[in-house]
Structures are given as C-alpha cells and as structure tokens.
Amino acid sequence: MFENLTERLGRTLKNLRGQGRLTEDNIKDALREVRMALLEADVALPVVRDFIDRVRERSVGQDVMQSLTPGQALVRVVRDELVRVMGEYNDELDLSARPPAVILMAGLQGSGKTTSVAKLARWLKERRKKSVLVTSADIYRPAAIEQLRTLAAEVGVEFFPSSADQDPVAIARGALAQARTRFIDVVIVDTAGRLHVDAEMMDEVQRLHGAVEPVETLFVVDSMTGQDAANTARVFNEALPLTGVILTKADGDARGGAALSIRGLTGKPIKFLGVGEKTDALEPFHPDRVASRILGMGDILSLIEEAEHKVDRQQAEKLARKVQKGKDFDLDDFRAQLQQMQSMGGVAGLLDKLPGVADLPDKVKNQVNDKDMRRLEAIIGSMTAQERRHPGIINGSRKRRIASGSGTQVQDVNRLLKQFTQMQKMMKKLSRKGGMKKMMRGMKGMLPPGGVPPMRF
Structure with a gap:
C-alpha cells in the first residue's frame, strides 16, 4: 500500500536521519524532494502547499533545529503533519441512534x-x-x-x-x-x-x-x-x-x-x-498508523488487532501447549501456520505492517509472496499423513511423487523441507527455558512506545 510514496519519502528522509546538524538549506532541499514525492503521488496541490508550509515552519523552529537528533526530529514532524492532513484520529461510525x-x-x-x-x-x-x-x-x-x-x-x-x-x-x-x-x-x-x-x-x-x-x-x-x-x-x-x-x-x-x-x-x-x-x-x-506505514515504520498495533480477530484461538493454544511440552513441530503444524498467515492478509498484508520492511531491497521483498504460500500448502497436501508427521522419511522417490501430485518440481519440495527445518529449530528454541523471553526481547525494538495491549484472541 502506497509503496511508491513510501520509497520516495524514505529515500529523502533517510539522508537526514543520521545528521547531527540541520541547516535551512538542507531542510529546503529535503522539503523540495518531499513536495515532488507528494505531487507524484497525485496529492492535491492545495494540500501539498499547506503540508510543506507547516513542515517548513516547524522545521526551522526550536523543536527541530535545536534537537539533539535533528534528523529524527524532522522525520517526526513529517509524520505528525501526515497525521494532521489525514485527520488526527480514527473517526468511528456513530450508531447511537434508536435502532435500526x-x-x-x-x-x-x-x-x-x-x-x-x-x-x-x-x-x-x-x-x-x-x-x-x-x-x-x-x-x-x-x-x-x-x-x-x-x-x-x-x-x-x-x-x-x-x-x-x-x-x-x-x-x-x-x-x-x-x-x-x-x-x-x-x-x-x-x-x-x-x-x-x-x-x-x-x-x-x-x-x-x-x-x-x-x-x-x-x-x-x-x-x-x-x-x-x-x-x-x-x-x-x-x-x-x-x-x-x-x-x-x-x-x-x-x-x-x-x-x-x-x-x-x-x-x-x-x-x-x-x-x-x-x-x-x-x-x-x-491516520497515525497509515502515516507510520507511509514512512516505513510499520503498523504493529493493526497487526495485533488482526491477530486477535483472525487467528484461531484453539489452534494457537494447541500449538503453544505442544511447543511447551517439547513435542516435535510437524508439517501439519507448519501448514496450519501458513493458513493462519493467509487469514491475516497473506505475506503482502503482513509485510505492509512490519517496521523496516520498506528498507529491504526489492529482490528480498519479492522472494516471498502469497503464490509461494499456496504452493507450499499444495505440496504439504500431497503428502501422506505419515509423511507430514515424520518428514524425515521423505526420500527421493517420495519427493518425486509429492512434486507430481502438487504440480510442482522436486526443487520446490526440497525448498519447503528446508524452510520447515528452520521453523522446527526455532520452535525447539522456544520450548527451552527462557526461549519465549529471548524472542520477545528481540522483538522489543519493533514495538511502539508504551508496548502493546495483551492479545485477547
């Protein structure tokens, strides 16, 4: 969503983030690039003019020029003004009238x-x-x-x-x-x-x-x-x-x-x-979440809300108990996780909400897509119940049969088994004492200020 605008603004603002000092000249140059990015995004000219004027006014003021991290302060000003342009807050439906x-x-x-x-x-x-x-x-x-x-x-x-x-x-x-x-x-x-x-x-x-x-x-x-x-x-x-x-x-x-x-x-x-x-x-x-997405900061809160409403609670709890008991994560579990991901909008929907994804090279982002996920599901669906529970028994002849049954190549089957092995190793780490805490510490930098609300499913 809004990929071209995200890429253009990201490229312009990235050059300012790490600078220890901003001047009126380099702010002027940056705002010229921001203006062009907004016009190329087909934003109405009156909106662009008002946006640039407000960012310029705040940028040459004390909140940016005298900041300890002026580059980051300018990015924050741009984000705040994007939010203001789009409406400050979520305007909910008013259904307070007498029914219907x-x-x-x-x-x-x-x-x-x-x-x-x-x-x-x-x-x-x-x-x-x-x-x-x-x-x-x-x-x-x-x-x-x-x-x-x-x-x-x-x-x-x-x-x-x-x-x-x-x-x-x-x-x-x-x-x-x-x-x-x-x-x-x-x-x-x-x-x-x-x-x-x-x-x-x-x-x-x-x-x-x-x-x-x-x-x-x-x-x-x-x-x-x-x-x-x-x-x-x-x-x-x-x-x-x-x-x-x-x-x-x-x-x-x-x-x-x-x-x-x-x-x-x-x-x-x-x-x-x-x-x-x-x-x-x-x-x-x-507006605040969309502004964060536009600037490549992700949208963790929307991702959590999606999980609360779309993840199968019983299936998630069953997998959690299985991992905690140290039981092997099998291909049936792997397929269930693929299906859960699809229900949350697929890979594209998840990537759109993850922080930092906009900075990844296109080659990396294009390596995984929703067609690949459907192909993985088809491969697992062509396996026998025994093969899904015990992937170690899948030899060359079985791989050829699975590939033929799913309309794929043996290389695709090998790739799935490699991805599954990596996921299985991660699940084993989680089952060890302190494994979940270590994973959460690694994710801490991705979360918004103040953390996130507990997941209710």
Missing part, C-alpha cells in the same frame, strides 16, 4: 460499493456484535441486487429483496419496516452508482436520504483514482451531507494521493480502507 440505525452508501459505478456494503456488514457483525440487514436500491442493475443477495448470505446477515421495477425510496422504507419487526440493529442501503456525477442521480440519492434519515452517509470511492477521488467526494458532499468516506482498493494503490487529499478537500474523514477482494478485507482508517 441506517447507513446509506453512495458512490460512482465501479468503485466497489456493493462489495463494501457486504464488508461493512461483516465488520459490524463480527467487531461490533450488531445484527445487520442489507438491501439494494440500485434498480438499474439487477445484477447488483443479486450480487448483494449472494454476499449477504456469505457474511451471514439478513437481505431485504428488491427488483428493478420498484421505486428506490419504497425499497428503503420496506427494508426499514422489516428491520423494525425483527429488531435489527443496523440497516445498510446500497444505492445506484453512475459513470459520472449527474443531476438525476443526485436527486434520487437526496430523496433516499430524506426518506430514511441515515445516521451515516458514506461515500465509497476508488483509491486508485488519486485526487479525483477527493474532487468527486467534494461534489457529492455539496449535494448530500456525507459523514465519511470508504476508500476501496487501497491495497493496490502505490501512490496514496486519495488518502492524503480527501480530508483537506472535503473536510470529511476516511472511515475505512478496503484492502482486498474478500469480505473480511476492511480496515478502520487510523
């Missing part, structure tokens, strides 16, 4: 609005423990109605049916009436999108808004469109009282122009990031 609370979703066609409805419904159900009903008022695309019906069943929320011959307002009112009779907490209304902003669409959305009186009116927009996303949100906000933005496809956005422009141009907060195609790929937007 209504969330109205608006946006252009192709922005990922219908999928975002399902993602938000799942998030509310799993994270907020709310009962949810979804409905589609997109009478112009019958396929969208069927898509939402399918997604609602997938995430386990109620669906209020609609059809192309109905009035959108009647659909929304019908969904609200059903939600009241079934004591539903939240109703999410999907609206029709268009290829461009037009008067007809605005009139329809305004009528819907007036009919259902939503507590949240969220604008769904594609992160890949850069500052155009912010400009479109601004036009919508002039006709509709938006309460926030959902930025979709953020995992594929290497620039970050939309995330950095929306608050400055619209005054509206980004409330969620869509970070993948699956229905669990929705993250609350934390």
Whole structure:
C-alpha cells in the first residue's frame, strides 16, 4: 500500500536521519524532494502547499533545529503533519441512534460499493456484535441486487429483496419496516452508482436520504483514482451531507494521493480502507498508523488487532501447549501456520505492517509472496499423513511423487523441507527455558512506545 510514496519519502528522509546538524538549506532541499514525492503521488496541490508550509515552519523552529537528533526530529514532524492532513484520529461510525440505525452508501459505478456494503456488514457483525440487514436500491442493475443477495448470505446477515421495477425510496422504507419487526440493529442501503456525477442521480440519492434519515452517509470511492477521488467526494458532499468516506482498493494503490487529499478537500474523514477482494478485507482508517506505514515504520498495533480477530484461538493454544511440552513441530503444524498467515492478509498484508520492511531491497521483498504460500500448502497436501508427521522419511522417490501430485518440481519440495527445518529449530528454541523471553526481547525494538495491549484472541 502506497509503496511508491513510501520509497520516495524514505529515500529523502533517510539522508537526514543520521545528521547531527540541520541547516535551512538542507531542510529546503529535503522539503523540495518531499513536495515532488507528494505531487507524484497525485496529492492535491492545495494540500501539498499547506503540508510543506507547516513542515517548513516547524522545521526551522526550536523543536527541530535545536534537537539533539535533528534528523529524527524532522522525520517526526513529517509524520505528525501526515497525521494532521489525514485527520488526527480514527473517526468511528456513530450508531447511537434508536435502532435500526441506517447507513446509506453512495458512490460512482465501479468503485466497489456493493462489495463494501457486504464488508461493512461483516465488520459490524463480527467487531461490533450488531445484527445487520442489507438491501439494494440500485434498480438499474439487477445484477447488483443479486450480487448483494449472494454476499449477504456469505457474511451471514439478513437481505431485504428488491427488483428493478420498484421505486428506490419504497425499497428503503420496506427494508426499514422489516428491520423494525425483527429488531435489527443496523440497516445498510446500497444505492445506484453512475459513470459520472449527474443531476438525476443526485436527486434520487437526496430523496433516499430524506426518506430514511441515515445516521451515516458514506461515500465509497476508488483509491486508485488519486485526487479525483477527493474532487468527486467534494461534489457529492455539496449535494448530500456525507459523514465519511470508504476508500476501496487501497491495497493496490502505490501512490496514496486519495488518502492524503480527501480530508483537506472535503473536510470529511476516511472511515475505512478496503484492502482486498474478500469480505473480511476492511480496515478502520487510523491516520497515525497509515502515516507510520507511509514512512516505513510499520503498523504493529493493526497487526495485533488482526491477530486477535483472525487467528484461531484453539489452534494457537494447541500449538503453544505442544511447543511447551517439547513435542516435535510437524508439517501439519507448519501448514496450519501458513493458513493462519493467509487469514491475516497473506505475506503482502503482513509485510505492509512490519517496521523496516520498506528498507529491504526489492529482490528480498519479492522472494516471498502469497503464490509461494499456496504452493507450499499444495505440496504439504500431497503428502501422506505419515509423511507430514515424520518428514524425515521423505526420500527421493517420495519427493518425486509429492512434486507430481502438487504440480510442482522436486526443487520446490526440497525448498519447503528446508524452510520447515528452520521453523522446527526455532520452535525447539522456544520450548527451552527462557526461549519465549529471548524472542520477545528481540522483538522489543519493533514495538511502539508504551508496548502493546495483551492479545485477547
């Protein structure tokens, strides 16, 4: 996420970190590079100007020039201003209204609005423990109605049916009436999108808004469109009282122009990031955490929250007991760990949140990807139960059979066995007295100030 911006800013600021003294000249040179990085990231010009002016004002002041570590102090100023540009804090959904609370979703066609409805419904159900009903008022695309019906069943929320011959307002009112009779907490209304902003669409959305009186009116927009996303949100906000933005496809956005422009141009907060195609790929937007990611500092807190919600608690405890008793870590355990990692967004999702990864050479980062993980799972799946429990018996002929069964090469099987052996050695170290403490000491430098909250799973 935002890889190009991270690389460009990282290269510029890295030269300043270790300097014992900063001057107005080298600060000026650095800010020129930062300005170019932001413009290349498609950040809106007014936002860039304001950002650079504020960083310059703070940089030539006492908090940087007279700091014992001026280079690091400047990096901290840049981070603080990135946070300010994006909104200071996580702006949560306001669901304090008398149930059912209504969330109205608006946006252009192709922005990922219908999928975002399902993602938000799942998030509310799993994270907020709310009962949810979804409905589609997109009478112009019958396929969208069927898509939402399918997604609602997938995430386990109620669906209020609609059809192309109905009035959108009647659909929304019908969904609200059903939600009241079934004591539903939240109703999410999907609206029709268009290829461009037009008067007809605005009139329809305004009528819907007036009919259902939503507590949240969220604008769904594609992160890949850069500052155009912010400009479109601004036009919508002039006709509709938006309460926030959902930025979709953020995992594929290497620039970050939309995330950095929306608050400055619209005054509206980004409330969620869509970070993948699956229905669990929705993250609350934390400006401070995103700023840390942009500067290559990682996002350990989000990583821990992901683990709390997505790691299988029973499986994790079973493995922990096994390690503590000194029992061998086998390939079934190894496969389970691969699957747990996949559930947390795969290698790409984990690397995005780990500190210092941005400084690694591309050659190193590209060595491991999610396709490799799926290949490893396929290889383990081609083994017999005995081979998974006792990998030492896997000889040449067995390797050829396993490779043939998984559609891979013998070299791939050898590589997996080597990685497994390394993991097995690490697990044996953890089983020894003090092994866990030593590992935690090694991780201490990766954690944010004040440590981290305990994992509740």
